[in-house]
Amino acid sequence: MHGDTGCESAGQASADAVDRPDPGSGPRGTDRWRALAVLSLAQLMVILDSTIVNIALPTAQRGLGFSDSDRQWVVTGYALAFGSLLLLGGRLADFFGRKRLFIIGVVGFAAASALGGAATGFPMLLVARAAQGAFGAMLAPAALSLVSVTFAHDAKERGRAFGIFGAVSGAGGAIGLLLGGVLTQNVSWRWCLYVNLVIAAVCLVGALVWLQAGERPQRVRLDVAGTLTAVAGLVGFVYGLGNAASKGWGDGRTIGPVAVGVVLLVAFVLIERRVADPLLPLGVVLDRARGAAYLAVGISGIASFAVFLFLTYYLEVTLRLSPVQTGLAFLPMVAMLMVGAIVSGAALLPRVGPRPLVPAGCLIGAVGMAMLTGIEPTSTYAGGVLLALLVMGFGFGLIFGPAQNAATSGVGSDEAGVASAMVNTVQQIGGSIGTAVFSSLSATAMSNYLHTHGPAATQLATINSYHLVFWIAAAVLLAGAVLAAGLFRSGPLPVGADAALVTVH
Structure with missing residues (x-):
């Protein structure tokens, strides 16, 4: 009997620890949703900068006079700094305060963007892009961890919040393509960087007004x-x-x-x-639910790059759409992604948990990928691409919101930053793997086709290489569905006291 009483007391203590307002738990009432809007906008700024410059690169290259070999480093410099510093950024958010690091990240990102927009040569542009990546690595985990601790206690509100945040995260790449095309075509490639000053200003004001004062830093060694x-x-x-x-x-x-x-x-x-x-407490990633969430985010990162990279080639090169038209072509996918993320996060996740949702999202995404294997040189956007984009968008929406929620559930306040950083890290690594593997496979498939059919079949060889990429991306998503179904636990995610008990045990 005494042993039972001790266990109950320990459990009650854990529950009290969670129910007690956390200094970093964020604002209350309607201000929480305003804070979410600010955090989502900051996440959008970081994500869209991975693609917004891509469309502007040819124009920037002509303007600054750098070589084709240098051109890739404008993209790679951002990716290297962002991907490699994310874990450090997440831990710094835990050590020194999430709000504090969020504000530093916003200001630094804006300054780096201003430097890039004013670049007079390639070295200056490269330094600016690397600095953007470094400050983005502070900003992204701080934003996600702030969402996690702000909506820590109510499962329905948390699901709705992560649905919105996940929709923004998933849509950022496509929005970057559209915005980059519009700005490059109608204003200047420099505004693909200057636009961040406007976004950062809104984020900074919103952070000062609606984000709660930062929590006390932990006194631990780095x-x-x-x-x-x-x-x-x-x-x-x-x-x-x-x-x-x-x-x-x-x-x-x-x-x-x-x-x-x-x-x-x-x-x-x-x-x-x-x-x-x-830097990374291994319990954060070894937890079964969080491990499954990180795996799902990484797999979706691999597959989504197949869509954005190779479908962009198809739309611009084969269908001869302009950059703006190509960006607009992805908007139906963005809309369905938002629908899938918000519906799954707000209505379904609090009731059923991630186990049925994430595998279903992978399966639906795989169907959309398989549909893209039907594109031909004579296909039209409406007849060959649109429906596949709608299907894939909804599928990815079922993945992003629930997976981000699960990846940050059940962690203590002192580990929320690094748990959030892992989400961005695995997505970045997934994207890098997808780009490398799919580009290599596409080049090999095209070469083999030309060797068999002769140089006159270049267009068919290109389409054949796209088909291979989409089939493999579909297979990756199918594997993701199987793994997610096996790893996620049944039932809703733990929140409040339940989350504390998961962390303790």
């Missing part, structure tokens, strides 16, 4: 060894994958950095098992 191995390992891995598309998988500039990156990441895991204050 895991220097873990930080160095994580950053170097992620840089090597992402850099090597970036070289795979242009240099090939057998090139030393691909194999070497990837191998070094993998070794350093293994060393990082070994270090994290032993240090007192790890």
